[in-house]
Amino acid sequence: MASYANQECFQSNDDLPIVLLHRLPSFNSPLKDILQPHFHLLDPADSPEPASSFLSCHAKSVRALICIYNTPLSAETLNLLPSLELIVAASAGVDHIDLEECRCRGIIMTNASTAFAEDAADHAVALLIDVCRRISTADRFVRAGLWPVKRDCSLGFKMGRKRVGIVGLGRIGFEVGKRLEAFGCSIAYNSRKKKPSVPFSYHANVLDLAEDSDALILCCSLTEQTHHIINKDVLEALGKEGVIINVGRGALIDEKVLVQFLLRGDIGGAGLDVFENEPDVPRELFELDNVVLSPHRAIFTSESLEALHELVFTNLKAFFSNKPLQSVFQIE
Numbered sequence: 001m002a003s004y005a006n007q008e009c010f011q012s013n014d015d016l017p018i019v020l021l022h023r024l025p026s027f028n029s030p031l032k033d034i035l036q037p038h039f040h041l042l043d044p045a046d047s048p049e050p051a052s053s054f055l056s057c058h059a060k061s062v063r064a065l066i067c068i069y070n071t072p073l074s075a076e077t078l079n080l081l082p083s084l085e086l087i088v089a090a091s092a093g094v095d096h097i098d099l100e101e102c103r104c105r106g107i108i109m110t111n112a113s114t115a116f117a118e119d120a121a122d123h124a125v126a127l128l129i130d131v132c133r134r135i136s137t138a139d140r141f142v143r144a145g146l147w148p149v150k151r152d153c154s155l156g157f158k159m160g161r162k163r164v165g166i167v168g169l170g171r172i173g174f175e176v177g178k179r180l181e182a183f184g185c186s187i188a189y190n191s192r193k194k195k196p197s198v199p200f201s202y203h204a205n206v207l208d209l210a211e212d213s214d215a216l217i218l219c220c221s222l223t224e225q226t227h228h229i230i231n232k233d234v235l236e237a238l239g240k241e242g243v244i245i246n247v248g249r250g251a252l253i254d255e256k257v258l259v260q261f262l263l264r265g266d267i268g269g270a271g272l273d274v275f276e277n278e279p280d281v282p283r284e285l286f287e288l289d290n291v292v293l294s295p296h297r298a299i300f301t302s303e304s305l306e307a308l309h310e311l312v313f314t315n316l317k318a319f320f321s322n323k324p325l326q327s328v329f330q331i332e
């Protein structure tokens with residue numbers, strides 16, 4: 001259990017470092033209660049003023065901002081905050097933040113993949129096992145009372161010893177690789193650069209990786225370069241028995257193309273936690289037993305949220321005490 005005891009000698013709310021919360025009104029987070037004793041939190045979502053006048057009014061005093069989950073943070077909003085030096089992203093992915101603007105302004109960013117990596121990796125592996133062994137299908141079969149009547153439900157296939165290709169070998173991808181090695185899978189990966197001290201084999205492009213894999217697991221960030229990185233050619237290369245798992249972002253896959261491949265049986269199955277137009281999920285997928293769906297929750301466990309809160313707190317404390325930050329996200 002994290003301790004947030006206030007060891008500082010701040011005397012009143014006026015002495016506390018000012019931190020701006022950037023959230024949609026619908027995203028409430030217990031973080032607010034945790035941080036309140038230690039920081040002077042400004043929350044435009046709670047103010048009756050329009051956000052832009054609220055931000056203009058506090059513009060000069062805001063050096064740090066917490067971006068809650070995937071609340072979009074545009075260059076326009078950043079321009080209202082000329083003193084901003086630090087963005088603490090309470091998420092692993094940062095595709096909702098204008099990184100180019102942050103890079104130009106030299107704004108430092110931290111993200112939450114250290115807090116989320118293990119749980120996101122567990123979820124990716126769980127989706128793979130479920131697609132291969134049809135666990136959700138079997139669950140539906142039992143609940144529908146079909147066992148005494150039909151006896152058999154659809155046959156799955158073995159997951160152990162398969163060739164798994166990981167797209168994006170950051171913290172989450174690496175945890176996925178470690179777990180699947182224990183199942184006897186052979187692991188290869190694609191990422192921007194070959195990683196020097198990693199025991200998995202490297203493929204410089206996703207097409208080659210797909211050709212050499214029985215399953216692809218997407219763990220990379222969504223950027224201009226990775227948008228629709230999984231397209232018709234990659235799915236063809238993965239082949240009729242191939243399985244695709246996505247715990248990254250929906251738009252890594254050309255979703256319309258994937259749906260066509262699944263409907264025609266041109267790919268073996270899919271385990272999807274993320275979608276192009278969340279919360280809308282293509283309805284055609286609902287009928288398919290070789291598809292397992294979850295509502296963008298790979299990262300969420302009570303432990304990972306606790307780790308996130310601790311990480312956000314530690315980063316803000318470090319920033320205002322001029323100490324090294326944890327989990328700095330390198331903007332390239």
Ligand SMILES: O=CC(=O)O
Binds near residue numbers: 090091092112
């Ligand atoms: O998808 C969740 C995250 O990026 O934290």
